[in-house]
Amino acid sequence: MKNKTTFSAADVHHIAQLANIPVTEAEEKKLETELGFIIDLVNQLQEVDTTGVEPTHQVTGQINVFREDEVDEERMLVQEEALRNAKNTHDGYFVVDAIFEEE
Amino acid sequence: MNNYVPIIGLEIHVELKTKSKMFCGCKNDPFHAPKPNMYTCPVCLGLPGALPVANKKAIEWTIKLGLALGCEIPLFSKFDRKNYFYPDLPKGYQISQYDQPLAVNGFLVIPSVVEESNLSVSGVRDPSTRRFTPSVGMTNKKRIRITRVHLEEDTGKLLHATVQGKKISLIDFNRSGVPLVEIVTEPDIHSSEEAKAFLKKLHQIVRYLDISDAEMEKGSMRLEPNISVSGRRLAVSGKRIELPNYKVEVKNINSFNFVKKAIDFEVNRHIELLDRGETPIQETRGWDEKKGVTYSQRIKEEAHDYRYFPDPDLPPMRWEKSQITNLKSQIPELPDEKIIRFVNTYQLPEVDAIRLTENKELADYFEKCIKYQVSSIKKNEVSAKDTANWLLNKKIHIVKISPEELIKQIAQAKRKVTVDPGLLQQVLQEVLLQNSKAVADYKAGKTGVLMFLVGQCMKELKGKADAQEICAKLEETLKT
Amino acid sequence: MLLDKTIAELAKGLRNKEFTSVDLIEECYQTINQVNPKINAFITLIKKPDVLKIALQRDAQRTSSSSPLHGLPFILKDTYNTKGILTSAASHVLNGHISQYNATVYQKLLDAGAILIGKMNMDAWGHGATNENTDYKPVKNPYDTSRVAGGSSGGNAAAIAARMAVFGIGEDTGGSIRNPASWNNITGLKVTYGRVSRYGCIAYASSFDTVGPMGKTVEDCALVLETIAGKDPYDATNSPHPVPPYFEELLNISSKDTVIGLPKECFSEGLDLEIKKSTEVAAKELESLGFRIKEISMPMLTYGLAVYYLIAPSETSSNLGRYDGIRYGLGREYFTPETRRRIMVGTYALSAGYYDAYYKKAQQGRTLFIKEYEKAFTQCDVLLMPVTPHPPTRLGKAVDDPMQNLLIDVYTVTQNPVGVPSLALPCGFTATGLPIGMQLVGKMFTESLLFQVGHAYQQVTDWHKRKPNLIEAA
Known part of the structure; x- marks a missing residue:
């Protein structure tokens, strides 16, 4: 199957960066066509006239679903439990390699 | 120098002091938490499968703030996801509001002191209190337009440390999911003094509404001015100023005075560049309070593309007009109205009224004193002006001394001076x-x-x- | 086998002490030990002694007012959080992720006294229709182990078909319950959006995701839904709509007043002839029961895949943002190629400059879908459609051709954007002995009607009673 839509290496690289997905150059190459396939498929929708049609973001039909401002002790995790699945912790904190202090 | 007009907009974040967090029932008290990561749950830790449910009080408070700032409350609003990656953001997105915030198109009137296009300040500064009092009479009032007021969730907190020679970042999610209101102004501010006056007034209103501690030191109120300088002369006030094609955002400022200093520093920096025929770079800068300078923060390589879309986990909000009216009726008397009432009812000079209403506690205390005066025999002995003078000029500890006690003291003191x-x-x-x-x-x-x-x-x-x-x-x- | 019995029969037998939960567990584990190595349905099998301990307790606790699910062994797709047990979504990204809390649906089943025996293989994050997009090796079809079980809830379907558990909870975003149900000759329900709480269910596409029952019969699904449906304060999209007594209402239907519509677009080009024939025969069967059959037209259905493959990846690109390896699991480099593609397509569809042309356009298309279904339901009460365009594929085929994987969902992706419920049930076999399923689609919150029609069908057919030779041989 030959796709109409193709992505450039730069496109794939940019999308991967936005999506925070590490990809190798070889993978990038493959994705250029693979993403094109999917976009070809969805491009079918461009035939449909949607002028003036309101988008639907969810189908619950509900509005104003809120919770009261109450502390839910039962669901809170003690520190040890909160940190339980983390690879790296220190003194009750989650740990990551030093990141640039943006703020 | 007078050819230049500083163009300043403000973005202010205020943490709401609800009991629980924005989208879960965790305790909202990050500043006093004795340990990191102890006020968390599957929702605010971003565990797989957890879902948010919005805190009603936080929404109501945001609407109230919007109303207090003269905003329109659109009858429809929703939460959106702002997608980006950062270790303090547990879900990979922040629940925020994009194109349909809870409140829009408001304004705040500040006692402006700046006439035209200059950086100097004409106003009255009391040397003893170092308090800036605008040229009274509220004659030269200035309206700062508020673009929007929206509600979002705070992120976790990052700390930086070196452990065993290795530089690491530590993350505490106690603050993750704390309700955070963002107030954005139009670039209507033209001096650092105006910016400060705006922030003080906003702070005052937030405190009056009793919705936040709004303590800058603790980070429960965070200030971000964006600054540029227009080369065009502002001929007549009120005329549209051409906006420059850049702006510089300054982050990390934790006091009103630093905002003022940072703005002054930036404006001067921009003017120097403009004088040399250069255009300042659009960037985010940090504020170094020790050196009193701003510094360039690394410009993120990839452009921000937050891929906002409506959060499918949260049904939208739709209001009846009566709900808004009801919230409006719950707003206490705000400083501006109070000042007018104090002047009219107690025949106080406006300067006194302004100072008495600076915080609600003092204003309430003052009125309790008046009430006691009226209900007791001290009525004729102590006037409203006497009480105001005492409260404003002597350091009265309003928590330790009851209004009754204070009135007695004033009365006694007055008797002393009226010896035959x-x-x-x-x-x-x-x-x-x-x-x-x-x-x-x-x-x-x-x-x-x-x-x-x-x-x-x-x-x-x-x-x-x-x-x-x-x-x-x-x-x-x-x-x- | 005890496991051939329906839930109602098992509940009665347990109450009358004809057999015990311990007996059921023993039988399940015997089958699992013999058959699972051939089909690879489980990611986590709970240790038998632990399960037996619970079964003993259940046997001791049983009273006449116990839930019909009390003491019954069940399974969960490995997308549901189960405190203290691995929840992997079949992805290495969640290696070592021991759940820190319980999904609402799991908690409700525990409260009813049901016994969890395993967490099932699936397409990672729900991304797939063949159960080959898994880091735990594909699930094989018990009817033909050279073929796939379908996905994404493939482990559930294969295990129920092979009598390893009484019922299971699947998750359906675009066919993930119905597709494997059809390919494994079991019954599965995609509920109305919001009918069952999603809290604790790992999100694929939040506005499409539904939590639903999978079992041998319509009747079983009705009993399970009664237990798991209902309001949950932890899910804002969950419906306050009252939960009817589905099981009791199974026979409350007047077939002559019920019109079943067949959208002609679903029976044209692209549909396997044997599936087409079986579905049409099923329609005849329903007609003979007094239901009125009517051909209708739903041209919008053609655009189902386009709408689905824009919205679902968009939402998944955001939902999977939390997997950064800091608080749990491993890093983002562990996502499979299929999942990467979906995340990247979604990222692209939401990105600056493309939002209107893709994401927004798809949400507008979704509105048109809703209208299309509304229109259809003015002409009939229930829609009858095929579930998949062809029988289960050979292992490896969909992996070699990623597009193939996407196209399998063609008949099941149009219900999720609309939110309507859909019941998939067995309606025949191919000449080579592969199961065929059909789906009954109704208006929002008409699960009861779907159960009634499906139950009426299962009263006069026995497809659902057949089981794979694999276990006969075992």
């Missing part, structure tokens, strides 16, 4: 006669005995007199 002049003269003469040695000493140059004589007089008058007045009178008598 005849009686005073009589006592004075008697004391001088009975203490001839002291009088002689004084005349020989030992002026220190004067206080002894004052004490004797006070004793005779049973303390019901003004010592200063006696002192003056004694000196006068002794000289002759």
Whole structure:
């Protein structure tokens, strides 16, 4: 199957960066066509006239679903439990390699 | 220099002091948490499968703030996801509001002091209190337009440390999911003083509404000015100014004074560049409070593309007009109305009214005093102005002294100074006669005995007199 | 086998002490030990002694008012959080992720006294229709182990078909319950959006995701839904709509007043002829029961895949943002190629400059879908459609051709954007012995009607009673 839509290496690289997905150059190459396939498929929708049609973001039909401002002790995790699945912790904190202090 | 007009907009984040977090029932008290990561749950830790449910009170408070800032409350609003990656953002997106915030198109009137396009400030500064008081009369008021007020969730907190020689970042999610209101102004501000006046007023309103501690030191109120300088002369105030094609955002500022300093620093920096024919770079800068300078923060390589879309986990919000009216009715009297009422009802000078209403606690205390005056015999003895003077000029500890106690003190003090002049003269003469040695000493140059004589007089008058007045009178008598 | 019995029969037998929960567990584990190595349905099998301990307790606790699910062994797709047990979504990204809390649906089943025996293989994050997009090796079809079980809830379907558990909870975003149900000759329900709480269910596409029952019969699904449906304060999209007594209402239907519509677009080009024939025969069967059959037209259905493959990846690109390896699991480099593609397509569809042309356009298309279904339901009460365009594929085929994987969902992706419920049930076999399923689609919150029609069908057919030779041989 030959796709109409193709992505450039730069496109794939940019999308991967936005999506925070590490990809190798070889993978990038493959994705250029693979993403094109999917976009070809969805491009079918461009035939449909949607002028003036309101988008639907969810189908619950509900509005104003809120919770009261109450502390839910039962669901809170003690520190040890909160940190339980983390690879790296220190003194009750989650740990990551030093990141640039943006703020 | 006068050819330049600073163009300043403000973005302010305020953490709401609800009991629980924005989208889960975790305790909202990150600043006082004894340990990191102890106020968390599957929702605010971003565990797989957890879902948000919005805190009703936080939404109501945001609407109230919007109303207090003269905003329109659109009858439809929703939450959106703002997607980006950062270790303090547990879900990979922040629940925020994009194109349909809870409140829009508001304004805040500030007592502006800046006439035209200049950086200098004309206003009244009380040297003793170092308090800036605008040229009173609210004559030169200025309207700062508010673009929007929206509600979002705070992120976790990052700390930086070196452990065993390795540089690491530590993450605490106690703050993750705390309700955070963002207020964005139009770039209507043209001086650092105006910016400060705006922020002070906003802070005051937030405190009046009792929705946040709004403490900058703790980070529960965060200030981000964006600054640019227009080369065009602002001919007539009110005329549209051409906006420059860049702006610089300054982050990391934790006091009103630093905002002012940072703005001044930036404006001067921009003007220097503009004078040289250069255009300042659009960037985010940090504020170094020790050096009093701003510094360039690394410009993120990839452009921000937050891929906002409506959060499918949260049904939208739709209001009946009556709900908004009801919230409006719950808003307490705000400073501007209070000032007018204080002036009209208590015949106070506007300066006093402004200062008394600076915080709600003081204004309430003042009114409690008045109430007590009215209901007690002290009515005629102590006027509203007397009370205002005491509250404003003496350091009254309004938590320690009850309004009743204060009124009694004022009344007593007033009685002291209203000693019958005849009686005073009589006592004075008697004391001088009975203490001839002291009088002689004084005349020989030992002026220190004067206080002894004052004490004797006070004793005779049973303390019901003004010592200063006696002192003056004694000196006068002794000289002759 | 005890496991051939329906839930109602099992509940009665347990109550009358004809057999015990311990007996059921023993039988399940015997089958699992013999058959699972051939089909690879489980990611986590709970240790038998632990399960037996619970079964003993259940046997001791049983009273006449116990839930019909009390003491019954069940399974969960490995997308549901189960405190203290691995929840992997079949992805290495969640290696070592021991759940820190319980999904609402799991908690409700525990409260009813049901016994969890395993967490099932699936397409990672729900991304797939063949159960080959898994880091735990594909699930094989018990009817033909050279073929796939379908996905994404493939482990559930294969295990129920092979009598390893009484019922299971699947998750359906675009066919993930119905597709494997059809390919494994079991019954599965995609509920109305919001009918069952999603809290604790790992999100694929939040506005499409539904939590639903999978079992041998319509009747079983009705009993399970009664237990798991209902309001949950932890899910804001969950419906306050009252939960009817589905099981009791199974026979409350007047077939002559019920019109079943067949959208002609679903029976044209692209549909396997044997599936087409079986579905049409099923329609005849329903007609003979008194239901009125009517051909209708739903041209919008053609655009189902386009709408689905824009919205679902968009939402998944955001939902999977939390997997950064800091608080749990491993890093983002562990996502499979299929999952990467979906995340990247979604990222692209939401990105600056493309939002209107893709994401927004798809949400507008979704509105048109809703209208299309509304229109259809003015002409009939229930829609009858095929579930998949062809029988289960050979292992490896969909992996070699990623597009193939996407196209399998063609008949099941149009219900999720609309939110309507859909019941998939067995309606025949191919000449080579592969199961065929059909789906009954109704208006929002008409699960009861779907159960009634499906139950009426299962009263006069026995497709659902057949089971794979694999276990006969075992």
